[in-house]
Amino acid sequence: MSRIGFLRRQAETCLRLAETCSDKTTAEYLRLMGAEFFKRAVEAENDWLHASGPEDASPVRRTQ
Numbered sequence: 001m002s003r004i005g006f007l008r009r010q011a012e013t014c015l016r017l018a019e020t021c022s023d024k025t026t027a028e029y030l031r032l033m034g035a036e037f038f039k040r041a042v043e044a045e046n047d048w049l050h051a052s053g054p055e056d057a058s059p060v061r062r063t064q
Contacts, residue, residue, distance in 0.1 A: 003044055004041050004044045004045050004048065007037050007038070007040050007041035007044060008037070008038070008041045010034075010037040011034045011035070011037035011038040011041060012034070013034075014030045014031070014033045014034030014037060015030070015031065015034040017030050018030035018031045018034065
């Protein structure tokens with residue numbers, strides 16, 4: 001699960017850097033990198049959810 005967080009943080013960082021970058025080529029490259037990190041985060045999250053099974057997919061567990 002920490003891998004998913006890492007990938008999402010990397011995506012956010014790339015997108016923030018792209019917003020402040022004055023060079024258009026570099027900014028576009030950073031946006032593409034951000035999109036790729038986000039895509040990998042979604043894929044990793046989907047893999048984790050499918051591997052966990054439906055009962056483990058909920059972030060909140062109820063105990064009785």
